Amino acid sequence: MVFLMWLRGLLLRRTGRIAAASAGLALAVALPAALGMFQSAAQQSMTARAIQRVPVDWQVEQQPGAQLKGPLPGVSRQVDFASVAGLQSQANGQTLTTGGARALGIPADYAATFPGQLRLLAGTPTGPLLAQQTAANLHAVPGTVVTVHRPPLPDAQVTITGVVELPTADSLFQKVGAPAGAQPSAPPDNVLLLPAADWHRLFDALPADQVRTQFHLRIDHRLPADPAAAYTRVAGAARNLEVGLAGAGLVGDNLGAALDAARQDARYAELLFLFLGTPGIVLAVLVTALVARSGQVRRAAEQALLRARGATRTTFVRLALAETLLIAVIGAPVGLALAAVTGLTVYSSARLTGPALAATALTLLVSCAVVLLPALRPVAAARRRETPAWSRYGLDLWLIAGSLLVFWITSKTGYQLVLVPEGVPQLSVDYWAFAAPALLWAGASLLILRLARLLLGPGRPLVARLVRPLAAGLSPAVAATLARQRGALGRTATMAALAVAFAVSTSVFDATYQQQAQVDAQLTNGGDVTIGQTTATEKQLAAVPGIAAAEPLRHGFAYVGADLQDLYGVRPSTIVGATRLQDGYFSGGTAQEIIGRLASSPDALLVSQETVTDFQLRLGDQVRLRTTDGKTVAFHYAGVVTEFPTAPRDSFLVANASYLAAQAAPGDTTYLISTDGTAPHVVADRLLARFGPSAKVSDVESVRRVIGSSLTSVDLDGLTAIELAYALGLAVAATGLLLVLGFTERRRTYALTQVLGASARQLASFIWAEVALVGVLAIAAGAGAGWALARMLVLVLSGVFDPPPSSAAVPWAYLGQVIALGAAALLGAGLLAIRAARRPPLTVLRDL
Amino acid sequence: MSPLVSCQDVARTYGRGASAVVAVHGVTCALRQGDRVALMGPSGSGKTTLLHLLAGLDRPTAGTIAWPGLDERPRGQVGVIFQGPSLLPPLDVAENVALPLLIAGCAEGEARRRALAALAAVGVEGLAAQLPEELSGGQAQRVAVARVLAGSPRLIIADEPTGQLDSARAHQVVDLLTEVAGRLDAALLVATHDPVVAGRLPTHWEMRDGALREDVPWSS
Amino acid sequence: MEAIAVTADELYRFYRAGDEETRALRGVTLEVAAGEIVAVTGPSGSGKSTLLTLLAGLDEPDGGTVWITGRRMSHRPPAEQAALRAGKVGMLVQNGNLIEHLTVAQNVDLAQRLAGQVSRKRRNGLLFELGLSGRAGAWPSSLSGGEAARAGLAVALANRPALLLADEPTGELDAHSETPVLALIRDQAQTGTAVVIASHSPAVRRFADRVVELADGRVR
Numbered sequence A: 001m002v003f004l005m006w007l008r009g010l011l012l013r014r015t016g017r018i019a020a021a022s023a024g025l026a027l028a029v030a031l032p033a034a035l036g037m038f039q040s041a042a043q044q045s046m047t048a049r050a051i052q053r054v055p056v057d058w059q060v061e062q063q064p065g066a067q068l069k070g071p072l073p074g075v076s077r078q079v080d081f082a083s084v085a086g087l088q089s090q091a092n093g094q095t096l097t098t099g100g101a102r103a104l105g106i107p108a109d110y111a112a113t114f115p116g117q118l119r120l121l122a123g124t125p126t127g128p129l130l131a132q133q134t135a136a137n138l139h140a141v142p143g144t145v146v147t148v149h150r151p152p153l154p155d156a157q158v159t160i161t162g163v164v165e166l167p168t169a170d171s172l173f174q175k176v177g178a179p180a181g182a183q184p185s186a187p188p189d190n191v192l193l194l195p196a197a198d199w200h201r202l203f204d205a206l207p208a209d210q211v212r213t214q215f216h217l218r219i220d221h222r223l224p225a226d227p228a229a230a231y232t233r234v235a236g237a238a239r240n241l242e243v244g245l246a247g248a249g250l251v252g253d254n255l256g257a258a259l260d261a262a263r264q265d266a267r268y269a270e271l272l273f274l275f276l277g278t279p280g281i282v283l284a285v286l287v288t289a290l291v292a293r294s295g296q297v298r299r300a301a302e303q304a305l306l307r308a309r310g311a312t313r314t315t316f317v318r319l320a321l322a323e324t325l326l327i328a329v330i331g332a333p334v335g336l337a338l339a340a341v342t343g344l345t346v347y348s349s350a351r352l353t354g355p356a357l358a359a360t361a362l363t364l365l366v367s368c369a370v371v372l373l374p375a376l377r378p379v380a381a382a383r384r385r386e387t388p389a390w391s392r393y394g395l396d397l398w399l400i401a402g403s404l405l406v407f408w409i410t411s412k413t414g415y416q417l418v419l420v421p422e423g424v425p426q427l428s429v430d431y432w433a434f435a436a437p438a439l440l441w442a443g444a445s446l447l448i449l450r451l452a453r454l455l456l457g458p459g460r461p462l463v464a465r466l467v468r469p470l471a472a473g474l475s476p477a478v479a480a481t482l483a484r485q486r487g488a489l490g491r492t493a494t495m496a497a498l499a500v501a502f503a504v505s506t507s508v509f510d511a512t513y514q515q516q517a518q519v520d521a522q523l524t525n526g527g528d529v530t531i532g533q534t535t536a537t538e539k540q541l542a543a544v545p546g547i548a549a550a551e552p553l554r555h556g557f558a559y560v561g562a563d564l565q566d567l568y569g570v571r572p573s574t575i576v577g578a579t580r581l582q583d584g585y586f587s588g589g590t591a592q593e594i595i596g597r598l599a600s601s602p603d604a605l606l607v608s609q610e611t612v613t614d615f616q617l618r619l620g621d622q623v624r625l626r627t628t629d630g631k632t633v634a635f636h637y638a639g640v641v642t643e644f645p646t647a648p649r650d651s652f653l654v655a656n657a658s659y660l661a662a663q664a665a666p667g668d669t670t671y672l673i674s675t676d677g678t679a680p681h682v683v684a685d686r687l688l689a690r691f692g693p694s695a696k697v698s699d700v701e702s703v704r705r706v707i708g709s710s711l712t713s714v715d716l717d718g719l720t721a722i723e724l725a726y727a728l729g730l731a732v733a734a735t736g737l738l739l740v741l742g743f744t745e746r747r748r749t750y751a752l753t754q755v756l757g758a759s760a761r762q763l764a765s766f767i768w769a770e771v772a773l774v775g776v777l778a779i780a781a782g783a784g785a786g787w788a789l790a791r792m793l794v795l796v797l798s799g800v801f802d803p804p805p806s807s808a809a810v811p812w813a814y815l816g817q818v819i820a821l822g823a824a825a826l827l828g829a830g831l832l833a834i835r836a837a838r839r840p841p842l843t844v845l846r847d848l
Numbered sequence B: 001m002s003p004l005v006s007c008q009d010v011a012r013t014y015g016r017g018a019s020a021v022v023a024v025h026g027v028t029c030a031l032r033q034g035d036r037v038a039l040m041g042p043s044g045s046g047k048t049t050l051l052h053l054l055a056g057l058d059r060p061t062a063g064t065i066a067w068p069g070l071d072e073r074p075r076g077q078v079g080v081i082f083q084g085p086s087l088l089p090p091l092d093v094a095e096n097v098a099l100p101l102l103i104a105g106c107a108e109g110e111a112r113r114r115a116l117a118a119l120a121a122v123g124v125e126g127l128a129a130q131l132p133e134e135l136s137g138g139q140a141q142r143v144a145v146a147r148v149l150a151g152s153p154r155l156i157i158a159d160e161p162t163g164q165l166d167s168a169r170a171h172q173v174v175d176l177l178t179e180v181a182g183r184l185d186a187a188l189l190v191a192t193h194d195p196v197v198a199g200r201l202p203t204h205w206e207m208r209d210g211a212l213r214e215d216v217p218w219s220s
Numbered sequence C: 001m002e003a004i005a006v007t008a009d010e011l012y013r014f015y016r017a018g019d020e021e022t023r024a025l026r027g028v029t030l031e032v033a034a035g036e037i038v039a040v041t042g043p044s045g046s047g048k049s050t051l052l053t054l055l056a057g058l059d060e061p062d063g064g065t066v067w068i069t070g071r072r073m074s075h076r077p078p079a080e081q082a083a084l085r086a087g088k089v090g091m092l093v094q095n096g097n098l099i100e101h102l103t104v105a106q107n108v109d110l111a112q113r114l115a116g117q118v119s120r121k122r123r124n125g126l127l128f129e130l131g132l133s134g135r136a137g138a139w140p141s142s143l144s145g146g147e148a149a150r151a152g153l154a155v156a157l158a159n160r161p162a163l164l165l166a167d168e169p170t171g172e173l174d175a176h177s178e179t180p181v182l183a184l185i186r187d188q189a190q191t192g193t194a195v196v197i198a199s200h201s202p203a204v205r206r207f208a209d210r211v212v213e214l215a216d217g218r219v220r
């Protein structure tokens, strides 16, 4: 067959070209496949994490007067709740009493059935247990006898056998069946857990309105990997169960709520896949296109010959298809293997599903198309070409202007990139946001191409001057050679610049993301390590090895009007430096300025914006707070605080710790600890060992791992690793591979130059001039475009960041690597070309 | 007077084993200043191969070649006109002709002036701004001749310089080459199959199956 | 009257490069009967190659029409041109007739396949008559100038064309190798093939049935 003959010839005689095109195609296919693996691995881990975070999937509450009948799905345990008037204990001759409390009756295997629901802090779990806070209030330890006030019944007594923590108190004590969007009710302050038999003995006789019965369920965890799909399944099943119960019970869907949060993260992960992945894939395809385009001169000659022999377009198409097929057959498996290796090393899974598979297939198709195209209609190289139409009409400038316009419009209207209405299965994504970066990419590419062409065309005298140090007397000839090659060279330089831009924008985005994740963790945890509920003093703490400083933070509660808010007391002289307060946490001034107001007036108070609006506060207004023990303390409103270490997301107050102490406002002190560089978890372990199990110690590393529901924890590491690795690969391919192919095409020129008597140095000047041109354009234009893109990405994707960054972070080390590798690729290409050019020129001359 | 180039028992074999082609073998010859040699011989007899060896563009597989009369680096001092197309595709005609002058260190303006003069000498001055791909076969061949004329080679080696020229042009080109060789006191070696062209040169060598016979008596 | 194989009617072809215009053909009219051998001569740059390119339908004339065996070649859809060319025309261009990644024999095969008339016997016959039997498996880059020219002719004749267009087929050939080439062309003509040869060679001039002389793009 003609095709077999043709292909065999190509494989035998054009091995380099076929190999290079296959490599380009492999890269183009590998990227979406690897990203797709990230995508499905990320989704899977999000679903898994959501499932893991929820010890009790559903809480089915029996409605008053009804009796739950029939089997419940999955594993279920009955839990009874009773409201009691208070608990009381005797300690050191003192009687301690709590306010209203909740008593739960749980089966003996409850803790084992729902691991994570109870955490035993002291004693044994077999008998009556107290929640940590309640035990503290009652000064109770295992063995303490606690009296339960249970009007209208007489008091009863139980002997405590252990103290537990209830990590999921919020959902455990939720109001099942509350309408979506309702204020979550705060968990009770005092909790007593009793073995089921004890509970029934104590509370069966209570009036019906003081008791409720729930069934806690763990359902089948074989759920779809995608959190959105899992959410739909779980929420549907919950509703289904409710319908089946016919009003006898309502379902509190904890798992659904967790998946609901996860699907938003998943959508963001998908967006990141699109925003960061698409340019990379497009670039890889473009590299393939350019690689396939190389060898155009020879291809044009071949086609002219085929035409002379009567070949029709169909013949060209068939031959081109055969060649493309050959390249695809070599390149695609290599690409998929590359992706599989990436997947296996980064997330130890090489699963490729649904949309990612489609994306990979699409990329393969497009890559084949771009390989096919130049094989179909080659263009002779050294033609005097007209200015391309896009350049005449200034398409590049229009695209950039359009990008800025879209960006301005979208950011002005304060759009939300991802909108997840609570409880509704549909998510809406504002795809307009893509337009701005996409237009910027396109515009920047064309602009760089225009600059390169300008430099090589009208800028030829300038180029001649610039290459003079390299080429000396030959500079006019070198400049002319470069100028006549401006199409191909311009494309190579643009490609290299885009690869650099891709690396810069991706890495800046990623570094900023990491920076904010750290900030978020710091904000949540307060310091590198935080210790609370301890009697340790600042001095004692400072003596622990690994600790650089311990900053006291007083915490209590106070009523603003009817609203109970967290009240923090700080030491203004040290707090800013010790906890790295960011300017973004305050409004109306820098962190230093606002905290400075606390320092200058003892009764100053910082409040949240919401409070300012609610109470129409103006600077200097007096604010009276009622403490939890009923005292009233006067403050002056001195500024607005939006975020604060360890503070909740909504309203809270910040004041001087010394003033609070002087006014005897209730509260206890937490210490925010900065380490001296020792790993936070090491310091945390030391603190626990030294100050006992009752102290509450947390470190920033574990917090960063734990705050799973927040967007910052979308596991970007994998995505980033792939992106950065491929960015490097692209940079090398764009600089090295394309240059080498270009040099191969100009072998003839070099061979002839050598025949005409050029010295090795003179010959090298042709090559180095080209290398320098591509290198300088790539770095200058690429860095500029990359920076602009990174800024835009950070702003467009600001929803991903929490808190929003005040400045972008630049990963100099990685960028240094990119530059170094790119430079090495350029150097390598140059040296390779020089070595090839030094071969006896005859072999080359004969071969054309 | 030492020869410009001399070779001793030179052979050139392409490939290895069964498919090896012995293009040139056992050739011993020398060229001195003032030599004007026409190299004839059937197609495939090894003329081009020998010319490339003498120009230092290829290395022999056996025997030795030396350029005692030239500086250590022969390439710049040997003007070569190739059998096939040999212009640099990205440079226009004038730039192509000026290139060897620039390589030799000539100033840009001077190089251009001499290039245009050489183009005029072969009758293609009107094509100075054309690109090689826009030339006819004969025009390209004359530009290649002009490129040698513009430089100042000590040894001129021309491989079928008139293959695509009509006889009037062919005579003109050979006469030009002879004249330039005389002016530069250089040696001239022309491979040709055209007896008329060969007839204008005083000495005749003949290749047959890779072997060289010098001083063949001329019979037209 | 013998059948007319090719008719060129008032052909014009201007090349534009920048603001310069080269008038390569200015109204050339030519008719060649089946079995007739016409030599197109003229000084270099007079438009010979351009004329052959137009006759083969590889380029469109700016004015005038080309007819091949009574069918119009110029100004029609490329696919029809290609079909006509594959079946009726054999073309030997001035430089580079062979596809580099195919061997000599494969190049001939390719031409036969494109014309839809595969014949191993004819291929081997052609290569033998042109003295290329020993080089059938060689890559084009390893051929001597004359061998490449002959291989090009073998490819051009592979499809038993009704019209053979040969651009300088003997430019690289010595008298000894020229003879079999011309003999082969004569044999071909005797089977009814019309032949148009662009050449400077006096031998070709003598060999042709008729000589058409071009000067400055016109028939003299």
Ligand SMILES: Nc1ncnc2c1ncn2[C@@H]1O[C@H](COP(=O)(O)OP(=O)(O)OP(=O)(O)O)[C@@H](O)[C@H]1O
Residues within 6 Å of the ligand: B133, B134, B135, B136, B137, B138, B139, B164, C015, C016, C017, C022, C023, C024, C042, C043, C044, C045, C046, C047, C048, C049, C050, C051, C094
């Ligand atoms: N692509 C082109 N662009 C511009 N001018 C061209 C182009 N091709 C040919 N020419 C010009 O057209 C004229 C005729 O060229 P053509 O190749 O037909 O000449 P020719 O008679 O075949 O010459 P030769 O005997 O040297 O091969 C020449 O002046 C040539 O420079």
Ligand SMILES: Nc1ncnc2c1ncn2[C@@H]1O[C@H](COP(=O)(O)OP(=O)(O)OP(=O)(O)O)[C@@H](O)[C@H]1O
Residues within 6 Å of the ligand: A846, B014, B015, B021, B022, B023, B041, B042, B043, B044, B045, B046, B047, B048, B049, B050, B083, B207, C135, C141, C142, C143, C144, C145, C146, C147, C172
């Ligand atoms: N690279 C190569 N590999 C294999 N064989 C080669 C190579 N180059 C040349 N030959 C063979 O060497 C022999 C001599 O070739 P050369 O080009 O020197 O001949 P020539 O005398 O110049 O012929 P012509 O007059 O046809 O140009 C030929 O048979 C040719 O096929």
Ligand SMILES: [Mg+2]
Residues within 6 Å of the ligand: B047, B048, B049, B083, B159, C144, C145, C146
């Ligand atoms: Mg030769």
Ligand SMILES: [Mg+2]
Residues within 6 Å of the ligand: B136, B137, B138, C048, C049, C050, C094, C167
């Ligand atoms: Mg011609």
